[in-house]
Amino acid sequence: MTQWRNWSGLESATPSDVLTPTTPADVVDAVTEAAERGSPVKMVGTGHSFTSISAPEGVMLRPDALAGILDVDRDAMTVTALAGTPLHVLNTELARLGLSLHNMGDIHEQTLAGATSTGTHGTGGLKASLSAQVSGLELVTGDGSVINASATQNPDVFAAARLGLGALGILTQLTFDVEPLGVLLAHEQPMLWDEALERYGEFVAESHHCDMYWFPHTDRMQVKRNYRQDLAPADAEPLSRFRAWLDDDFLANTAFGAINAIGNRVPSLVPRFNEMSGRLLSERSYSDIPYKVFTSPRRVVFREMEYAVPREVGLAALREVRRLIEASDWRISFPVEIRMTPADDLTLGTSTGRESIYLAFHVNQHTDHTAYFRGVEEILTSYDGRPHWGKVHTRTAADLAPTYPRWQEFLDLRDRLDPNRLFANSYLERVLGN
Numbered sequence: 302m303t304q305w306r307n308w309s310g311l312e313s314a315t316p317s318d319v320l321t322p323t324t325p326a327d328v329v330d331a332v333t334e335a336a337e338r339g340s341p342v343k344m345v346g347t348g349h350s351f352t353s354i355s356a357p358e359g360v361m362l363r364p365d366a367l368a369g370i371l372d373v374d375r376d377a378m379t380v381t382a383l384a385g386t387p388l389h390v391l392n393t394e395l396a397r398l399g400l401s402l403h404n405m406g407d408i409h410e411q412t413l414a415g416a417t418s419t420g421t422h423g424t425g426g427l428k429a430s431l432s433a434q435v436s437g438l439e440l441v442t443g444d445g446s447v448i449n450a451s452a453t454q455n456p457d458v459f460a461a462a463r464l465g466l467g468a469l470g471i472l473t474q475l476t477f478d479v480e481p482l483g484v485l486l487a488h489e490q491p492m493l494w495d496e497a498l499e500r501y502g503e504f505v506a507e508s509h510h511c512d513m514y515w516f517p518h519t520d521r522m523q524v525k526r527n528y529r530q531d532l533a534p535a536d537a538e539p540l541s542r543f544r545a546w547l548d549d550d551f552l553a554n555t556a557f558g559a560i561n562a563i564g565n566r567v568p569s570l571v572p573r574f575n576e577m578s579g580r581l582l583s584e585r586s587y588s589d590i591p592y593k594v595f596t597s598p599r600r601v602v603f604r605e606m607e608y609a610v611p612r613e614v615g616l617a618a619l620r621e622v623r624r625l626i627e628a629s630d631w632r633i634s635f636p637v638e639i640r641m642t643p644a645d646d647l648t649l650g651t652s653t654g655r656e657s658i659y660l661a662f663h664v665n666q667h668t669d670h671t672a673y674f675r676g677v678e679e680i681l682t683s684y685d686g687r688p689h690w691g692k693v694h695t696r697t698a699a700d701l702a703p704t705y706p707r708w709q710e711f712l713d714l715r716d717r718l719d720p721n722r723l724f725a726n727s728y729l730e731r732v733l734g735n
């Protein structure tokens with residue numbers, strides 16, 4: 302019997318059947334059949350969500366064969382791809398075509414539909430989430446019908462299904478806005494907490510993408526800023542293969558994994574390790590095509606919670622979290638990540654209607670996260686925080702509803718597109734209600 306398990310290993314499920322559709326028509330058949338049998342059906346991505354959002358509790362549709370680029374429109378500057386296409390495939394194929402997405406998160410292993418369905422985001426830019434870069438989609442709904450949506454065609458479906466939590470139907474195709482392949486200059490600089498927080502507004506204003514990491518139990522931060530360059534990709538000055546391997550693979554994964562393993566056995570060493578890691582970081586600059594700057598390999602498996610809070614209270618929330626960590630006996634070996642996003646117009650977007658600061662908290666896969674995440678979650682909820690849909694949180698429909706101005710609109714659309722809850726699972730029941 303096939304078991305579904307997510308990347309972090311925190312969630313698992315046993316689907317009743319597993320199908321691998323190769324075309325949108327196969328998806329329609331699978332949905333129609335599941336509807337006739339009264340069985341739930343869910344398409345999964347690569348399982349990179351930390352929650353059970355994609356747990357298949359009936360028929361599981363695998364994304365693997367629903368992959369590939371369908372169309373490139375250089376006049377409209379859009380690319381259309383099948384929904385199960387991995388993001389890294391899209392990125393490399395776009396680069397080959399001299400094109401690029403505008404922004405993305407830290408990794409690119411996820412499927413297009415999986416990443417957009419939870420609002421996967423990067424930092425800064427004009428649009429930070431992948432969902433906000435979608436300009437068209439095709440969706441198979443609960444009665445097996447196919448809806449195409451864009452800003453002008455079925456705009457209510459478009460607003461919601463770009464970040465649909467897998468609750469509105471099965472996406473078969475997605476169209477993304479793209480731009481000419483450019484070059485990003487990356488500048489990374491160690492800094493002390495006070496200076497980094499004091500100058501944060503300045504960093505966000507003068508760079509295009511700003512990302513900061515704080516090493517808990519220390520005063521040390523790493524500030525990363527990216528700047529869009531007016532350069533051809535051939536003129537980029539990437540890291541040497543050795544430096545890229547040393548910094549982004551060996552130090553960030555192999556050495557960090559070993560330090561984590563020791564920290565798990567002897568937690569009292571964690572503050573010293575964090576201080577050492579913070580001190581070892583050096584200033585560096587390089588330039589490269591965007592996806593090579595935005596994404597890097599993550600081989601140390603972890604659990605993560607991330608909240609979006611209104612930008613104006615983001616740093617106050619972070620300061621309060623630091624006070625909580627310092628007053629606790631927790632030993633946190635992973636840095637806290639701080640990102641910024643512009644407001645977007647997605648019905649259930651974590652940045653909908655407001656500029657946001659995202660605060661992300663991680664622990665090693667073998668560390669119990671519950672007390673740390675619960676304590677931090679209480680603080681971030683008090684700042685009107687919205688949890689990332691794909692990362693660990695304990696919120697429910699009743700307490701999420703007040704923080705989303707268009708909550709009811711999403712529920713009404715769900716009633717229309719999936720009245721029999723064919724696409725439901727326990728996670729969706731918790732966060733959206735029945």
Ligand SMILES: Cc1cc2nc3c(=O)[nH]c(=O)nc-3n(C[C@H](O)[C@H](O)[C@H](O)COP(=O)(O)OP(=O)(O)OC[C@H]3O[C@@H](n4cnc5c(N)ncnc54)[C@H](O)[C@@H]3O)c2cc1C
Pocket residue numbers: 308309343344345346347348349350351354355364384385405406407408410411412413414415416417418419420421422423466467468470471472473599689691692
């Ligand atoms: C190491 C790591 C790094 C990460 N970095 C970031 C980051 O920088 N920024 C960020 O925001 N997030 C990040 N995430 C979170 C991750 O991007 C999201 O959780 C994303 O949803 C995972 O995509 P997936 O393909 O694995 O989808 P899954 O987790 O498998 O599924 C997510 C949702 O998509 C739905 N879905 C999948 N396919 C379809 C379809 N065809 N139609 C409709 N619904 C569908 C599923 O049913 C489910 O509801 C990271 C996660 C990990 C593990």
